[in-house]
Amino acid sequence: MNRLNRVKPLYSIRSTLTLTVSIIIIFILGSFGYVLLNIANKTIQDVSDQSSQTVINQVQYDVDQYLQTVELTMDSVRYSSILRNFLNDQSFKNREHTIDLFESMLLSRDDIISIALVLPDGQVVTNDRNNEVNTYIDQRKEDYYINALEYTGMQISSSHIQKIFLGEYQWVVSCSRGFEYRNGEKAVLIIDLNFSLIEEMLRRISLGDKGYVFILDPKGDLVYHPKRELIDSGLKHENIEGILNRHVDIFSDEIDDEKIEYVVTTSKYSKWTIVGRRFSTVSVYQHLFQRYYVVMIAAGVLISVILAWLLSSTILKQIRLLLGGIREFESGKLDVNVDIEVENELGYLAGAFNDMTAQITDLIDENKQAEKMKRKYELRALQAQINPHFLYNTLDSIVWMGEAGESKEVVTMTSALAKLFRLSINKGDTYHRIKDELEHVEAYLKIQQMRYGNQLIYTFDIDETLINQSIIKIILQPIIENAIYHGIKTLPGQGTIEVSLYQDYLVDLEEVCIIFEIEDNGIGMTEEEIDKLISGQYESTGKGSGVGFHNVDDRIKMHYGDKYGLVVESEKYEGTKIQFRFPLNEAVNYEKV
Amino acid sequence: MRRFNLMLLLLLAVILTGSVTWLALSNINVDAKEETQIHLILKAKPDRLSFWSQMTEGAKIAGTEFDANIVVTAPEREVNIHEQIEMVQEAIDEKTDAIIIAATDYYALSDICNEAMKAGIVVVTIDSDIDLDSPHSYIATNNINASKRLSYELSGIIGGKGEILIVGHVLGASTTVDRIEGFTQGIKPSEQIELYDKIFYADDNEDKAYDMTKEFLENNRIDAIFATNEVTLTGVGRAVKDLGLEETVYVVGFDVNNNIMQMLENGAVDITMIQRPFNMGYLAVEEVIDLFNKSEVQTIDTGSVMITKDIMFSPENQRLLVPGAKNHSTE
Numbered sequence: 001m002n003r004l005n006r007v008k009p010l011y012s013i014r015s016t017l018t019l020t021v022s023i024i025i026i027f028i029l030g031s032f033g034y035v036l037l038n039i040a041n042k043t044i045q046d047v048s049d050q051s052s053q054t055v056i057n058q059v060q061y062d063v064d065q066y067l068q069t070v071e072l073t074m075d076s077v078r079y080s081s082i083l084r085n086f087l088n089d090q091s092f093k094n095r096e097h098t099i100d101l102f103e104s105m106l107l108s109r110d111d112i113i114s115i116a117l118v119l120p121d122g123q124v125v126t127n128d129r130n131n132e133v134n135t136y137i138d139q140r141k142e143d144y145y146i147n148a149l150e151y152t153g154m155q156i157s158s159s160h161i162q163k164i165f166l167g168e169y170q171w172v173v174s175c176s177r178g179f180e181y182r183n184g185e186k187a188v189l190i191i192d193l194n195f196s197l198i199e200e201m202l203r204r205i206s207l208g209d210k211g212y213v214f215i216l217d218p219k220g221d222l223v224y225h226p227k228r229e230l231i232d233s234g235l236k237h238e239n240i241e242g243i244l245n246r247h248v249d250i251f252s253d254e255i256d257d258e259k260i261e262y263v264v265t266t267s268k269y270s271k272w273t274i275v276g277r278r279f280s281t282v283s284v285y286q287h288l289f290q291r292y293y294v295v296m297i298a299a300g301v302l303i304s305v306i307l308a309w310l311l312s313s314t315i316l317k318q319i320r321l322l323l324g325g326i327r328e329f330e331s332g333k334l335d336v337n338v339d340i341e342v343e344n345e346l347g348y349l350a351g352a353f354n355d356m357t358a359q360i361t362d363l364i365d366e367n368k369q370a371e372k373m374k375r376k377y378e379l380r381a382l383q384a385q386i387n388p389h390f391l392y393n394t395l396d397s398i399v400w401m402g403e404a405g406e407s408k409e410v411v412t413m414t415s416a417l418a419k420l421f422r423l424s425i426n427k428g429d430t431y432h433r434i435k436d437e438l439e440h441v442e443a444y445l446k447i448q449q450m451r452y453g454n455q456l457i458y459t460f461d462i463d464e465t466l467i468n469q470s471i472i473k474i475i476l477q478p479i480i481e482n483a484i485y486h487g488i489k490t491l492p493g494q495g496t497i498e499v500s501l502y503q504d505y506l507v508d509l510e511e512v513c514i515i516f517e518i519e520d521n522g523i524g525m526t527e528e529e530i531d532k533l534i535s536g537q538y539e540s541t542g543k544g545s546g547v548g549f550h551n552v553d554d555r556i557k558m559h560y561g562d563k564y565g566l567v568v569e570s571e572k573y574e575g576t577k578i579q580f581r582f583p584l585n586e587a588v589n590y591e592k593v
Numbered sequence: 594m595r596r597f598n599l600m601l602l603l604l605l606a607v608i609l610t611g612s613v614t615w616l617a618l619s620n621i622n623v624d625a626k627e628e629t630q631i632h633l634i635l636k637a638k639p640d641r642l643s644f645w646s647q648m649t650e651g652a653k654i655a656g657t658e659f660d661a662n663i664v665v666t667a668p669e670r671e672v673n674i675h676e677q678i679e680m681v682q683e684a685i686d687e688k689t690d691a692i693i694i695a696a697t698d699y700y701a702l703s704d705i706c707n708e709a710m711k712a713g714i715v716v717v718t719i720d721s722d723i724d725l726d727s728p729h730s731y732i733a734t735n736n737i738n739a740s741k742r743l744s745y746e747l748s749g750i751i752g753g754k755g756e757i758l759i760v761g762h763v764l765g766a767s768t769t770v771d772r773i774e775g776f777t778q779g780i781k782p783s784e785q786i787e788l789y790d791k792i793f794y795a796d797d798n799e800d801k802a803y804d805m806t807k808e809f810l811e812n813n814r815i816d817a818i819f820a821t822n823e824v825t826l827t828g829v830g831r832a833v834k835d836l837g838l839e840e841t842v843y844v845v846g847f848d849v850n851n852n853i854m855q856m857l858e859n860g861a862v863d864i865t866m867i868q869r870p871f872n873m874g875y876l877a878v879e880e881v882i883d884l885f886n887k888s889e890v891q892t893i894d895t896g897s898v899m900i901t902k903d904i905m906f907s908p909e910n911q912r913l914l915v916p917g918a919k920n921h922s923t924e
Contacts, residue, residue, distance in 0.1 A: 161911045161915050167855045168851070170915070221908065227654070230875070233916065235872060299609050299612075306605060
């Protein structure tokens, strides 16, 4: 039995199944997910590169357009007759007209801060007659002035603080252009732009979460940057060198511990470099993908575990049933039937097991039946037996009585002996009426009394309603024989035997029983002797009938069941009381048969 | 058994759907988390002074970067110590997450700020420190070093001899104390430079600085004046300019604004030490966020740059004079 408990096949089947299914699911999900992830990354990268590139090119186009409008404005001022007149004749009136012209140019333009004309002698004419020109600064030393003299066309400066007006300091981009004044000298027209329009243009550009666009001039200075303060103060950085010396227009970088991507284009017109900075697109999506991926794997494992559980449960349920049957069989319940009605190997196995138990049960039953029959025949033989000593003694008594001329006693004893024999032979039936049994006992007792004389006295106390009940034959006589030979014979005084019959409800058997009681006042037994008697180890010494107490008990139990039989109460030197118990309903009433 | 399986699978499907939905939703919620609130308590109203407005700008930009809501309060003037104490109390009452404070007085703010720290509020000092029980982060210019450099430079210009008047902004503020201390340390014993007996305090009032200086210059001869902050430097510079003493009296000081720039250009002011208020504001907020994430307290020196007329518009320096190229910042 222990062998089955030692190994744990149930768990190993379940875990093997779970492990196998999990590995398969993880493998499938893993390889599938990996391929999918790579395809998705590539696609996202391509798409976002393309769209970013488009956006940046659009920004460059817009900025160029914007600067071209500034150049148009500049040309319209440069070629205007008002300016020409002023250059020819710097009268107060012409100067006022020029200022008016400049002023009118500014009216509709929020993005232009100031327009200024710088003459070779350092004289400055601006759009604002109320604002004092800053005389601490010589405009001719500024970069935008020098460049305008040196190069043709409109020059665009780096962003710088414009201090053309006294006490005003503003960040601007200066557009400047030199043109013929007189005697080969050149005058320079300056238009200062603030960043309102550029900011407006770039602010609308979306490059994903936290992405933005900024502009560099050819020297690498920032023209515009949405986080200019952070860059200027050195709190944040851009890889400006990398941008200017780039080989491709889209490249990844790591700046301030952030993985980013630059999308760059340089304008041929303004020489400005438009830079889009965005968070690494793939890394953003990858993060998202990874989360779903992990969930998918987790779900896969969960599903596989549950699947394996369910699968193994169905199989294991049958195996458990079968195993339970085997264990029951082992513990002695031989007619086990395992209830598995599945058309698979386990079903066949269960069927085979059931066949086996059935066969074994049959064999055992047959065996039992045979055994029972054997004992029945044995007992029948025993019950038919009459102690030859008894017969010899009785006949001897008759002879003595005959010789003494006690013919009346001879008749009584002989007829009692005849009755005794008639009742014990009686067609060999197993059962007879209680009345017959009582007659049988009375005949026996009569013979014994005649032999023992006054030494033996017997009385009957019978419930007459019960005497037609049936009972197995010859059960009282062996007990009475025991009582006489072992209890009374050696008694010095008078021996009494009291036979009573009644019915009573017995608490320990929980039913109404027929009870015979044989009570003697013989020498009695010790507990030890009672135990020996019940277990059949008691050697009947001397002339016992040979049908011992144990055999009587055996017969009652065989015929009526194990709970019935003999009950002994005895005390040494006080006497013995023996109870026979039979079921009332089991006994056949002869009158009704 | 079969019905049981079906139920299990159904349950599984529900769990799966739920978790995926939860995941998707939690992605959105990451951005919608509750904002940190940080009170920035300045010494004086930022609209009046470039220094404080730049600091506010820096703090606000950092607030955007780190998802923090910056609440800026300030007393009308730097001398209004009690007003500032009340503002700290208000911040405590509002159960703010952190206080960044530029203290008007090294000692007067101690009790209230200790109380704030006990209430679990992170306190970071900026520009001017406070005498606090617990260690705390302090973000400021190293004022002693900066003014030491300033006095070296000044004594070089005036040829190692002469008399210098000091005009401080607020008696008791750590910036005033440190700058005067540093300035004094920077004067070499070998040189024949004397400090005027009395240190003037302008109580963070430009007109007072102007009046004191003007009255002093009308009655005394002095070689140089050291003004300890934006307000006093503006007042002192104006007085010198109005008296036409640009060429004879050297004026040095701290901080910059449009007026001071102009005075640098016209010679009324000769040297100014520029601090980095924008960086202070930004770094203070960043420090608060770091402290939330359990980093150690530290003192951050944001540095200073000496500016004279000759170098004021160099590409590097002009960024410091007028930070930010945005249109609105110059309005």
